[in-house]
Amino acid sequence: MTDVIDRFHPRSLSDKEWYYPRSAATLSGEQTLSAGAIIPASTNYYYGYSSTAYSLVNVSFFDPYENISKLREAAAALYALLQLPEGWDSYGAPRISGEAVSISWTLLRQLLWADFPLPRIVPTADGGVQLEWYGNNIDVQIEATSSHDISVFYRDVETGESWEGALGEEPRPLADIIRRAASSNG
Amino acid sequence: MTASNFESPYTDERDSIPEHALLYRRIHGEFIDWSSVDTGGKPRLTGQAFQDYSLQAAQRLGLPAPCMSVALGFILEGHGLPPEKVLEGFDDTYGVAVLTAGDIRSLYQGVMAKPTTDEPWHAIVFSINSPKKNKTVRSALAEKAQWVHVPQKSERQS
Numbered sequence: 001m002t003d004v005i006d007r008f009h010p011r012s013l014s015d016k017e018w019y020y021p022r023s024a025a026t027l028s029g030e031q032t033l034s035a036g037a038i039i040p041a042s043t044n045y046y047y048g049y050s051s052t053a054y055s056l057v058n059v060s061f062f063d064p065y066e067n068i069s070k071l072r073e074a075a076a077a078l079y080a081l082l083q084l085p086e087g088w089d090s091y092g093a094p095r096i097s098g099e100a101v102s103i104s105w106t107l108l109r110q111l112l113w114a115d116f117p118l119p120r121i122v123p124t125a126d127g128g129v130q131l132e133w134y135g136n137n138i139d140v141q142i143e144a145t146s147s148h149d150i151s152v153f154y155r156d157v158e159t160g161e162s163w164e165g166a167l168g169e170e171p172r173p174l175a176d177i178i179r180r181a182a183s184s185n186g
Numbered sequence: 187m188t189a190s191n192f193e194s195p196y197t198d199e200r201d202s203i204p205e206h207a208l209l210y211r212r213i214h215g216e217f218i219d220w221s222s223v224d225t226g227g228k229p230r231l232t233g234q235a236f237q238d239y240s241l242q243a244a245q246r247l248g249l250p251a252p253c254m255s256v257a258l259g260f261i262l263e264g265h266g267l268p269p270e271k272v273l274e275g276f277d278d279t280y281g282v283a284v285l286t287a288g289d290i291r292s293l294y295q296g297v298m299a300k301p302t303t304d305e306p307w308h309a310i311v312f313s314i315n316s317p318k319k320n321k322t323v324r325s326a327l328a329e330k331a332q333w334v335h336v337p338q339k340s341e342r343q344s
C-alpha cells in the first residue's frame with residue numbers, strides 16, 4: 001500500500017518507491033479516488049514531498065514553474081469560493097463547504113501536476129465545487145460535494161454520447177475525455 | 187427512490203401555462219463560461235445555471251421537493267414589467283435567460299405557478315420523473331436557453 005512521505009522528515013526516494021499510483025488518494029469513508037481513473041497509465045510517477053503531505057508528480061511532463069503557477073491559480077480560485085456568502089447565487093445556496101474545497105484541491109493537485117489544463121473552478125448550489133472543461137463540443141465536469149459524493153459528467157455534443165455517475169466508474173478513460181475537451185483551450 | 191416509482195409533489199400546469207409561455211431565470215455570473223461565445227458573441231450558459239434549490243434552501247422556502255425558480259413572462263407582462271424585473275435588488279453581475287415551457291417539458295420537467303406576495307410571477311420548474319434535475323437535463327436546459335440580459339463579469343471572472 002501507499003507510503004506517504006512524512007512532511008517533517010523529507011528524504012530522497014528509493015527505486016522501490018517508484019510505482020504506478022493505482023490508489024493514490026484515499027479518502028475517509030466509503031470512497032477511494034483512483035488516480036488511475038484520471039491519469040493515463042503510460043506515464044511514470046513518483047511521490048514527492050509537499051507541504052500538504054504528498055503529491056503525485058508526473059515526471060514525464062513535469063514543468064515546475066508552469067505547474068506551480070497553475071496550482072497557485074487553482075488555490076486562489078478555491079479560496080475565492082470559500083469567501084462566497086450564504087445565498088451567493090440569489091437562490092439561497094449555502095456557503096461552499098471546506099470539505100468540498102479540500103477534496104477539489106486533492107483532485108486539482110493530481111490533475112495539474114499531471115499537466116492537465118486548469119479547469120473552470122465553480123461553486124455549486126449544494127455548497128460543492130465543480131471542475132469543468134469545455135471545448136471541441138465536449139463538456140466534462142467533476143463535482144465534489146463531500147468525500148462520499150464525487151460525481152462525473154461528460155457529454156459529446158456532436159455524437160450525443162453522455163455519461164453521469166460516480167468518479168472512478170466511467171466507462172471510458174476520463175483522462176482522454178478531459179484532454180479532448182481541453183485541447184481547444186491551448 | 188428510483189425514477190420509475192417517483193411521484194413529484196408538484197403539478198405540471200399545462201392548461202394555465204402553455205408551451206409557448208416564456209420562463210425567465212436569473213443567472214449568476216459564476217454559471218457562465220466567459221471563454222466560450224455563441225454565434226451572437228454572447229457567453230455560454232452552463233448547466234450550473236439551472237440547478238435545483240439545495241435541500242436546505244428548499245426547506246427554508248417551504249418547498250416539499252427540489253425545484254428551480256423562474257418568472258412567468260405573461261404575468262410580468264400583465265403587470266407591465268420587463269423580464270429585467272427579476273434583477274431588481276441584485277448587482278450587475280446577474281443576468282437573465284429565457285426558456286419556453288415547451289423547452290422544459292421536452293426534458294421531462296414540469297412548471298407550476300408559485301406566486302408570492304412580492305413576486306406574483308414566481309413559478310417553479312421541477313423534474314417529473316426523478317427527485318431532481320441531473321446534469322444531463324441541466325446541460326440541455328443551458329443549451330436551449332437564450333440570453334435576455336448578459337451580466338457584467340465580476341472581478342473574480344475577469
